[in-house]
Amino acid sequence: MRQVIENVRLVQGDVQRRDLILRDDRIEEILPVGQAEKGLPRFNGEGLYLSHGFVDIHLHGGGGADFMDGTEEAWRTAAALHLRHGTTCMTPTTLSATREELLRAFDIFYRCRADLGDGARLLGLHLEGPYFSPAQAGAQDPSQLRNPDPAECAEILERCPDILRWSLAPELPGALDLGRELKARGITAAIGHSDATYAQVVSAVEAGYTHVTHLYSGCSTITRQGGFRRGGVVEAAYVLPQLTSEIIADGCHLPPELLQMAYRFIGPKRLCLITDAMRAAGQTEGESILGSLGQGQRVIIEDGVAKMPDRTAFAGSICTADRLVRNMIRLAGATLPEAVEMMTQTPARVIGKQDVTGTVAPGRKADLVLFDEDINVRRVWTDGIVRYEC
Ligand SMILES: [Zn+2]
Numbered sequence: 001m002r003q004v005i006e007n008v009r010l011v012q013g014d015v016q017r018r019d020l021i022l023r024d025d026r027i028e029e030i031l032p033v034g035q036a037e038k039g040l041p042r043f044n045g046e047g048l049y050l051s052h053g054f055v056d057i058h059l060h061g062g063g064g065a066d067f068m069d070g071t072e073e074a075w076r077t078a079a080a081l082h083l084r085h086g087t088t089c090m091t092p093t094t095l096s097a098t099r100e101e102l103l104r105a106f107d108i109f110y111r112c113r114a115d116l117g118d119g120a121r122l123l124g125l126h127l128e129g130p131y132f133s134p135a136q137a138g139a140q141d142p143s144q145l146r147n148p149d150p151a152e153c154a155e156i157l158e159r160c161p162d163i164l165r166w167s168l169a170p171e172l173p174g175a176l177d178l179g180r181e182l183k184a185r186g187i188t189a190a191i192g193h194s195d196a197t198y199a200q201v202v203s204a205v206e207a208g209y210t211h212v213t214h215l216y217s218g219c220s221t222i223t224r225q226g227g228f229r230r231g232g233v234v235e236a237a238y239v240l241p242q243l244t245s246e247i248i249a250d251g252c253h254l255p256p257e258l259l260q261m262a263y264r265f266i267g268p269k270r271l272c273l274i275t276d277a278m279r280a281a282g283q284t285e286g287e288s289i290l291g292s293l294g295q296g297q298r299v300i301i302e303d304g305v306a307k308m309p310d311r312t313a314f315a316g317s318i319c320t321a322d323r324l325v326r327n328m329i330r331l332a333g334a335t336l337p338e339a340v341e342m343m344t345q346t347p348a349r350v351i352g353k354q355d356v357t358g359t360v361a362p363g364r365k366a367d368l369v370l371f372d373e374d375i376n377v378r379r380v381w382t383d384g385i386v387r388y389e390c
Helices: 072-083 099-112 150-159 175-184 198-207 233-239 256-265 321-330 336-341 345-350
Strands: 002-012 014-023 026-032 042-044 049-052 054-059 087-094 125-128 163-168 188-191 209-212 223-225 228-230 244-248 271-274 286-290 297-302 305-307 314-317 368-371 377-382 385-389
Touching (some): 002 336, 014 049, 014 336, 049 336, 054 125, 054 271, 054 345, 072 087, 072 099, 087 099, 087 377, 099 125, 150 175, 163 175, 175 188, 175 198, 188 198, 198 209, 198 233, 209 233, 244 256, 244 345, 271 321, 271 345, 297 314, 321 336
Parallel strands (some): 002 042, 002 049, 054 087, 087 125, 125 163, 163 188, 188 209, 209 244, 244 271
Antiparallel strands (some): 002 014, 014 026, 049 368, 223 228, 286 297, 297 305, 305 314, 368 377
């Protein structure tokens, strides 16, 4: 079936008034406004902004559900919540967990993958841990942290060929070998929850690591040894051109000055936005649970973030992608096309999927989001089908 989306402002590189012709699940043609052929079913975008659907490459859940809950229902709930906020593609992210819990998550991924209905598409998986530095554990369960175990890694890679990225601490014994293995398989090796020195990050990059997981969160920075200062993961993210980075731009985890620094000095081509959302994404206040429903920790939702009950630390983000784009414009000074690039093309490139997702072009999947000047999502398509409208 062919259909027209007319009179939209297409955000990609710049902003231009366009009509789009879709054929089945794909974009067939992009034309100046008014030039789409007559007689086709049409939707009038009334001058609202249209971009590729947002691509979130680091999120744990939403809508009250976590990908580690162990049910297909949880995956559908989280995928539907994020779609309503403009995300059409994502890499569900596992937490540091037992081997059994990880393998169960892989099984659910494969059961859900073919049909998530009105939910964001599953591009593949992101493993966050369990090979992390205890010194940078953050909200990861310290009892689950360990060094890379070649037998366990081999089993994981065997059981789940659709891992697209793996976050780990490259300074751990065996982590450089795992980085080489990931690179050889085309999996993005990301530096995360790491206490590496700058020199160790340089070695990691030589071994094939290409990305920094939630810059500033769980990342080493400047330390002193015998009076000599040395950089850490944060400094390497700025200095090494081989590295891309991601930031939780929820406006809580990082203050505006750090959002501005990352935007200005790393730039939209090397910096992407992630929600890192926990199950309370989409919830505005009250209580939630960090981690599994059975053994997780009670947390408080307020001020746009999840907090530990004593309010001394954050317990995760409750952000959605629309808010990230809005924040980068309002708090970091990015232009709309730059903020959208950091939420579409750049994350797609970080996970090696730039040829399949993140770009609006003839022949590509019609995964699209329509939004107003305040980045309020009005309509979302995946496969050329309207999955949400308000
Ligand atoms: Zn993390």
